[in-house]
Amino acid sequence: MPRRRVSYYYDPDVGAYSYGLGHPMKPLRMRITHELLTAYDMLEKMDVLRAERATPEAMTSFHTDEYIHFLARVTPDTAEELTYNGTRFLVGDDNPAFEGVFEFCSISAGGTIAAAKRITSGAADISINWAGGLHHAKKREASGFCYINDIVLGILELLRTYPRVLYIDIDCHHGDGVEEAFYTTDRVMTCSFHKFGEYFPGTGTQEDRGKGKGTGYAINVPLKDGLNDDSLRSIYEPVIARAVDVFQPSVIVLQCGADSLAGDKLGCFNVTMQGHAHCVRFVRDMNIPFILLGGGGYTVKNTSRTWVYETACALGIENDIDLNLPWNEFFDWFGPRYRLEVAENNMEDTNLKDGSLDRVREAALQQISELQ
Ligand SMILES: CN1CC(C(=O)N[C@@H](CCCCCC(O)(O)c2ccon2)c2nc(-c3ccccc3F)c[nH]2)C1
Ligand SMILES: [Ca+2]
Ligand SMILES: [Zn+2]
Secondary structure (H helix, E strand, O other): OOOOOEEEEOOOOHHHOOOOOOOOOOOHHHHHHHHHHHHOOOHHHOEEEOOOOOOHHHHOOOOOHHHHHHHOOOOOOOHHHHOOOOOOOOOOOOOOOOOOHHHHHHHHHHHHHHHHHHHHOOOOOEEEEOOOOOOOOOOOOOEOOEOOOHHHHHHHHHOOOOOOEEEEEOOOOOOHHHHHHOOOOOOEEEEEEEEOOOOOOOOOOOOOOOOHHHOOOEEEEEEOOOOEHHHHHHHHHHHHHHHHHHHOOOEEEEEOOHHHEOOOOOOOOEEOHHHHHHHHHHHHOOOOOEEEEOOOOOOHHHHHHHHHHHHHHHHOOOOOOOOEOOOOOOHHHHOOOOEOOOOOOOOOOHHHHHHHHHHHHHHHHHHHHOOO
16 A cells, blocks of 8 residues: 555644534534544654634635625624624524624635645645535625635635645535535536435435536436445445546545534435445545545544544554554543444435436436536
């Protein structure tokens, strides 16, 4: 197994931000991941970097000036007034104006922009930013716990050097913000696997394929409850292989949202850590430079376990690490087995009923083939 040059972005402040009581998004998970990577002695195998925080100017290469000007100044006390009673910029309970929200976003976006620059400079084969992957953020407003779309900003950075970027999204939710941003171009192929049907954000049907020059370059793989490892692999591998073969991307961006794992608080799939990580290994083994990003993931202990294991996959050492967790500051989070594993449960895989998985796979493969 060739060893790859891995750059890992982390800001020690990121774990201190909170979306507020009762909110499922926990920035602490990035700190737990970092402590576990430290305990596994993985940091010494990577370039560990702290990115410059993204400036408001950098953010306006995608977002509107008005939205960024708002986000840079909103506080819990001024939110009601500045959002016109929750009707603009931050809508609903999903996207609170929490303390330090703009700093949190500048750390997340700064990491992904730096990760992209690290790849285009040729200094790394793989860049990692577990604080990134906030795929729902829109040009002029927050959505689904995402305020600044670091992924769009990172892909715009990659497009300054590369002709074609493949975006893959294995978060349980549809990567709508990224798909929308690149919907009319053939330079970015977006490919999202997600639960579709009575589930946020509601978009991501297979009928949505792109527009104008972008027609055919938005791939949607809508899935049902209970998706297991075999089902995921049986659709992910052929679709990604065909996408890479036809589109010939210069670089890949992989959003590794961990809410597609079995037992996730907001998710509805039955994928194990091994099944989730196989998606990373499949991209790794293509020997195309890529960026690994975070995303959703609400059962925090399993999110951290999986991102640690996927970091090991990037390093090519996943077969050498001890699955008995090393002592770390958050050790008691991992009881009672204290293992590096996320097991499946007994959910039925409803994707296997009436051949829907086969039809979805065929439609996606046909769509990609038509681009040739
Ligand atoms: C008005 N309707 C209610 C809204 C709605 O159902 N929103 C989804 C949002 C789920 C966001 C998922 C984010 C993500 O995992 O995809 C992600 C986050 C970062 O990168 N990716 C949701 N909010 C919650 C939620 C929000 C606040 C408090 C408790 C909750 F359960 C759960 N699921 C719409
Ligand atoms: Ca997805
Ligand atoms: Zn999600």
